Amino acid sequence: MPRNITILDTTLRDGAQSEGVSFSLEDKHRAARELDRLGVNIIEGGNPASNPKDAAFFADPPVLSKARLAAFGATRRADSSVDDDPGLAALLCAKTDMIVLFGKASLFHAREILRVEPGLNLRMIEESARFLVERGRTVHFDAEHYFDGYDHDSGFARECVNAALRGGASSVILCDTNGGALPWRAAEITRAAVKEWPVPIGVHCHNDSGLAVANTLFAVEAGASIVHGTFCGVGERCGNADLCSVLPALSAKMGCATDCDDQLPSLTRAARLIADVMNLEIPSRTPYVGSSAFAHKGGMHSDGVRKDRRSFEHIDPARVGNARRLLISDQAGRAALLDRLAGIAPDLTRGDPRLTEIANRLKLSEQAGYVYEGAEGSFQLMALRMLGRAEPHFEALDFRVFCEQPWTRGGAQAYIKIAVNGREEITAAEGDGPVNALDLALRKALCVFYPELASVRLVDFKVRVIDGGGTGSTVRVSIESTDGGAVWGTVGVSRNIMEACWRALTDSIEYKLSGLTG
Numbered sequence: 035m036p037r038n039i040t041i042l043d044t045t046l047r048d049g050a051q052s053e054g055v056s057f058s059l060e061d062k063h064r065a066a067r068e069l070d071r072l073g074v075n076i077i078e079g080g081n082p083a084s085n086p087k088d089a090a091f092f093a094d095p096p097v098l099s100k101a102r103l104a105a106f107g108a109t110r111r112a113d114s115s116v117d118d119d120p121g122l123a124a125l126l127c128a129k130t131d132m133i134v135l136f137g138k139a140s141l142f143h144a145r146e147i148l149r150v151e152p153g154l155n156l157r158m159i160e161e162s163a164r165f166l167v168e169r170g171r172t173v174h175f176d177a178e179h180y181f182d183g184y185d186h187d188s189g190f191a192r193e194c195v196n197a198a199l200r201g202g203a204s205s206v207i208l209c210d211t212n213g214g215a216l217p218w219r220a221a222e223i224t225r226a227a228v229k230e231w232p233v234p235i236g237v238h239c240h241n242d243s244g245l246a247v248a249n250t251l252f253a254v255e256a257g258a259s260i261v262h263g264t265f266c267g268v269g270e271r272c273g274n275a276d277l278c279s280v281l282p283a284l285s286a287k288m289g290c291a292t293d294c295d296d297q298l299p300s301l302t303r304a305a306r307l308i309a310d311v312m313n314l315e316i317p318s319r320t321p322y323v324g325s326s327a328f329a330h331k332g333g334m335h336s337d338g339v340r341k342d343r344r345s346f347e348h349i350d351p352a353r354v355g356n357a358r359r360l361l362i363s364d365q366a367g368r369a370a371l372l373d374r375l376a377g378i379a380p381d382l383t384r385g386d387p388r389l390t391e392i393a394n395r396l397k398l399s400e401q402a403g404y405v406y407e408g409a410e411g412s413f414q415l416m417a418l419r420m421l422g423r424a425e426p427h428f429e430a431l432d433f434r435v436f437c438e439q440p441w442t443r444g445g446a447q448a449y450i451k452i453a454v455n456g457r458e459e460i461t462a463a464e465g466d467g468p469v470n471a472l473d474l475a476l477r478k479a480l481c482v483f484y485p486e487l488a489s490v491r492l493v494d495f496k497v498r499v500i501d502g503g504g505t506g507s508t509v510r511v512s513i514e515s516t517d518g519g520a521v522w523g524t525v526g527v528s529r530n531i532m533e534a535c536w537r538a539l540t541d542s543i544e545y546k547l548s549g550l551t552g
Contacts, residue, residue, distance in 0.1 A: 066103070079095070135162060221253060468535075
């Protein structure tokens, strides 16, 4: 039988302490509902004593179907009793049946940070746990700085845990609060704890050494049955153990069972939703859920995964809700090209000389500065033109862009003259800059013939110098467009920045008019 692992998500508490992350009350509700849907056992909703927002969250908690909501807070202060401690009072006001209580499990922290004698620190832990348990709460004790404290004075660290257990704590979480532990040491300390105490032992790992996920998995291997983590690895300083990596590792690689297993195919979607709530972008190279996690660029890699995914993929991407991507570049092999062209040229075969011509053109274009990894639109149009299957939807007869001083009203104007099936259209537009003005003028003229272009807009625009030619450098312009549904990328390269912009803009329009957006 697989060993069951309890998952506690602390995105809404420790994650909220991450630089650049700030939850609104509605954000916290939305993220909590998604975590509940994913199967997380315990959601640490925040510290009601630390700020009004967390107190309000517990006053009107989200409706959850399976997950238990837990409030987080500290043991009583040294100068107060449990009956008059404001932090403990706030935990009771949260009205959750579960409380994650943290206390110092390090002699150094007790003496130098709290400035209390060791015996007082032990009483603070025991009395606080008992106070909450006697009022009907289930207490999980976070032994803060346990790994460092154990290395400094293992006897005192263990006495802190014993104090929590005497107070009625039902489980103990060993915290690598500074994120400095190494995996094998985390395993040794966890194994000793599992052997010593007959309660569930968990781990809460920070990522300051880049080892939070490794330490978590080593601790589970050593017997830990509760795992703390956050989505996207957010948290203090370098963050916490990323559940996006921990969950599939537990299920797919370690033979453990979690209540998230059935929902694992929606992990990528959940990660993106929660990242969006936090106003963050998931780094493309994030394991399992990043856009590059199953992206293959080298020709041998692309060919290999088409024959057998196990050749270059450690897990089926569908198992975590992600998808394979065969990238288009000068390193792409025939397998990647066939994959990318299957939708527009299904008749192409591996031995088709036209495929060789497209591959050669791709390599020459990338040598000139084009990059097609994020510009599928321009790549498909290039291939269609080489195959003689691209019918231009308009002809640009003339365009001009005028720029004024940036502080005057109307930073730039664009004039454009186009022809569609012999019928000419002349128009102009004003924009915040030359590219914006040109984009607006082009779509304004074309909407006369193609009303569907009214929904198209640019969502991203990047310019990069690709040689060392100073103000006469060759530049690459990459743009991302959307029609409210599909999103596509195009690219243009030239020594004239406006020409590069024009190529990227016109490819974007042609891609939409060619029906390639789906």
